[in-house]
Amino acid sequence: xxxxxxxxxxxxxxDADDDIRVxxxxxxxxxxxxxxxxxxSLTKGSHYSGYxxxxxxxxxxxxxxxxxxxxxxxxAGIVLLSLHKPQDTAEQFATMDVMSNxxxxxxxxxxxxxxxxxxxxxxxxxxxxxxxxNLVAIKRLWTEEKVSMVGSHFELMDASCPTKPLQDPxxxxxxxxxxxxAIRRAAKLGDCWYMNxxxxxxxxxxxxxxxxxxxxxxxxxxxxxxxxxxxxxxxxTTEEAFRIAEPYLSIKYKVYHEWGQDKAMPDGxxxxxxxxxxxxxxxxxxxxxxxxxxxxxxxxxxxxANHIIASMQWPGMPQNQTLDSMHLLAEEVFPRVRQAI
Amino acid sequence: xxxxxxxxxxVRTQYPADADMSVAFAEQMEQARxxxxxxxxxxxxxxxxxxxxxxxxxxxxxxxxxxxxxxxxxxxTGVTLLSLHKPLDMAEQLASIDVMxxxxxxxxxxxxxxxxxxxxxxxxxxxxxxxxxxNLEAIKRLWTEDEVSMVGSHFELDKTRLSxxPLQKPxxxxxxxxxxxxAIVRAAKMxxxxxxxxxxRMDTIEKQIDVYKRALDEAGKxxxxxxxxxxxxxxxxSRDEAIRLAKPYLEAxYKIYHQWGQDKAMPEGxxxxxxxxxxxxxxxxxxxxxDEVAEQVIAHGNxxxxxxxxxxxxWVGMPQSxxxxxxxxxxxxxMPKVEQGL
Numbered sequence: 001x002x003x004x005x006x007x008x009x010x011x012x013x014x015d016a017d018d019d020i021r022v023x024x025x026x027x028x029x030x031x032x033x034x035x036x037x038x039x040x041s042l043t044k045g046s047h048y049s050g051y052x053x054x055x056x057x058x059x060x061x062x063x064x065x066x067x068x069x070x071x072x073x074x075x076a077g078i079v080l081l082s083l084h085k086p087q088d089t090a091e092q093f094a095t096m097d098v099m100s101n102x103x104x105x106x107x108x109x110x111x112x113x114x115x116x117x118x119x120x121x122x123x124x125x126x127x128x129x130x131x132x133x134n135l136v137a138i139k140r141l142w143t144e145e146k147v148s149m150v151g152s153h154f155e156l157m158d159a160s161c162p163t164k165p166l167q168d169p170x171x172x173x174x175x176x177x178x179x180x181x182a183i184r185r186a187a188k189l190g191d192c193w194y195m196n197x198x199x200x201x202x203x204x205x206x207x208x209x210x211x212x213x214x215x216x217x218x219x220x221x222x223x224x225x226x227x228x229x230x231x232x233x234x235x236x237t238t239e240e241a242f243r244i245a246e247p248y249l250s251i252k253y254k255v256y257h258e259w260g261q262d263k264a265m266p267d268g269x270x271x272x273x274x275x276x277x278x279x280x281x282x283x284x285x286x287x288x289x290x291x292x293x294x295x296x297x298x299x300x301x302x303x304x305a306n307h308i309i310a311s312m313q314w315p316g317m318p319q320n321q322t323l324d325s326m327h328l329l330a331e332e333v334f335p336r337v338r339q340a341i
Numbered sequence: 342x343x344x345x346x347x348x349x350x351x352v353r354t355q356y357p358a359d360a361d362m363s364v365a366f367a368e369q370m371e372q373a374r375x376x377x378x379x380x381x382x383x384x385x386x387x388x389x390x391x392x393x394x395x396x397x398x399x400x401x402x403x404x405x406x407x408x409x410x411x412x413x414x415x416x417x418t419g420v421t422l423l424s425l426h427k428p429l430d431m432a433e434q435l436a437s438i439d440v441m442x443x444x445x446x447x448x449x450x451x452x453x454x455x456x457x458x459x460x461x462x463x464x465x466x467x468x469x470x471x472x473x474x475x476n477l478e479a480i481k482r483l484w485t486e487d488e489v490s491m492v493g494s495h496f497e498l499d500k501t502r503l504s505x506x507p508l509q510k511p512x513x514x515x516x517x518x519x520x521x522x523x524a525i526v527r528a529a530k531m532x533x534x535x536x537x538x539x540x541x542r543m544d545t546i547e548k549q550i551d552v553y554k555r556a557l558d559e560a561g562k563x564x565x566x567x568x569x570x571x572x573x574x575x576x577x578x579s580r581d582e583a584i585r586l587a588k589p590y591l592e593a594x595y596k597i598y599h600q601w602g603q604d605k606a607m608p609e610g611x612x613x614x615x616x617x618x619x620x621x622x623x624x625x626x627x628x629x630x631x632d633e634v635a636e637q638v639i640a641h642g643n644x645x646x647x648x649x650x651x652x653x654x655x656w657v658g659m660p661q662s663x664x665x666x667x668x669x670x671x672x673x674x675x676m677p678k679v680e681q682g683l
Binding site for chain 1: 366409410430440443456460462463499501503508
């Protein structure tokens, strides 16, 4: 029997005037709840200069939350890898892997926001090259004793990462990808493609063909773990679920649209500015336990995804609504899905 | 001495190449819990990259994790190698630590001196001063202004708005670690305090305090409330015993500093960390019986005006039991004596 796992995605993004101390306490409660309810992982994303939203940074956040959730795998989903220096990233994540007893997942992707590239002294144009050389360097630092390598923006000269990750040979590398060339890169460089939350499932189905043929080309087997991030909300009835989730989710996607996220998405599915009724179709997992279980089972059948990373809170959504939805997902949906597949 | 002495522990988390770092991590968390329970005020984590032949934990994830074990201690980056980093990255990560810890961060920063680190970050020793200065300026602006536009030599902030402001207003305290006189002048101009380093002799520091004071005067700034220094400490029954027990670990640590070239960053007349152990520890490390250690602590207050001591209790290879004993003895046998002596 195949199993399917569920993870909780913490955006940790809140409105600019929110009391972030209170929100932090709530996030720790969400992590403890997810751990207790049998979620498999906790994901924290990364953005810089995230105005108009407040956000915690990924590395300190994952380091802090691991103390609350001793059983959850910790997914850096994703690291904007083109921005960073491999020496820094390799050593920080090795520390986190050891501190968490080998629970780190290293998610990596390109990034797309100009304000981030500029602040890190780089450009959109350089992002692919930097991404690739950074990933090569990080893997080498994780697995070799001494590394010498000249990159376009760093030089490793007998460099070392003396504290190795606990997972051998290294934490799983998930590569987030929207565009077709990025998916081919995921096949080439990653342990799996981390399928993204923004595109429709029928788009994913089409892109999976690209992924599979790229895997074949590189002589790599289809990964045993295939993760996908989705927006998820469960309530007692489907009407209630939509009534509660829509206002928050539609604002979040307005921000994505303003940030230009959809410019990174493939033709035919690159408009996140459309009306919600249209936007949510075949994209978000929203509804009653029965409905969401059916949607997840169908998603699994259509794509092979077996680790569903659920974003369950959007800016402005109160804690109790998030926790209720988490409980329903774990208590009502997990068993239904496991029975159905 | 004007102010009551405050104490912190400085953890390097450095272990030998073959150490089991999972065990090391459990030990470090225990040290933090013990220090918090004993009433130490501050926990400092240092930072080095590519630290071969030593293993260690990285500063920001470490501070992110340890705050859960030490709910009462201030958290000090001691120091961040600021020239290596991008200001937006540091400003946001440190703000996250400040908020998550309930406003307990102190931002310690310094230049760094190791070639392998500069190269790894795509920079050079030559660029380190301008990068340090512009990074610190950018971080302060990001922490306090709504929207920042600033062009640096290696970054560009274009209407950049921080995702999260620090909890402390206007910002966390900034300490600059400095060895050389020029760096001390920079600390006076740019920071809330000069963070006096653990490597130099007290007589060297006495001279440098004058440099610091003159620079403060020139900048029109008052002498700071907090005058922090890092020192190595070991408490035993006698000075001889302390010197003997600390020797295998402390000696090895300073050999590595010398290999790394730390002493090249130190001022003339006190820039050799390759001295024989007995000579090295003279006027530099705080070793001895509780009375002798208390006396040296008081001397730091009287001679230097230091009122925050960040103490290194643990060097590579030292067994955990000895570290905890050292930490506990200092609290129980030394702190009360200092209090009486002041």
